[in-house]
Amino acid sequence: MARIAPSILAADFADLYGDVRQVESAEILHLDVMDGHFVPNISFGPPVISSLRERTDLYFDTHLMIEHPSEYVEAFQNAGADRLTVHVESEDDPGAVIESIHDHGMDAGIALNPDTDVGRVEPYLDDVEVVLVMSVQPGFGGQSFMPKTLDRIERLDAMGAAEIEVDGGVNSETGPKCVEAGAETLVIGSSLFGQSDVARALADLRESVGIEAKSQ
């Protein structure tokens, strides 16, 4: 069953909870953490996540676009993250970070950039709860979906990935194609928080992807 994970990168940071409360029915919230090194952008870190944790029970799906995720596992646990997804291209040993994330009681994911061979995540497939497939270059919202992602999703599905999450340029046109290729979780930023009526946009996106409202 597909689901939508709203990405707050496109939200109004001056009224962050005001935006988040409009997507409470999604049950999962995508949090893009960027350090200005792994990607050429800086977003937010544990303090923002910790503040949101006080306001919502949404599952915090935390996408770490940072060079050294191993140094921050405890900080994100303390902030209230439910899942930490680390990039296979980060500077740290993915296997060791995944183990540390589990030791800290969180779910773990492995992410890969659009130009990274899907074979690089194969050694971790049995150890992670999710594989996050970037469908744009990481670092910024509002980019166009890269069509080659669909083949990559199919390959990861055939390799036995437990859950496939697709991230970047997902909308009412590209979302259904991702689900057909085998994706379960659709990260959606600007097609949701960029809209004037966020709750309406979420309902419309669900409909386009064929998700029953009550299942979200």
Ligand SMILES: O=C(CO)[C@@H](O)[C@H](O)COP(=O)(O)O
């Ligand atoms: O990780 C990232 C970007 O690096 C994403 O999670 C974006 O936040 C998705 O935004 P849209 O492409 O949906 O605008």
Ligand SMILES: [Fe+2]
């Ligand atoms: Fe993301």
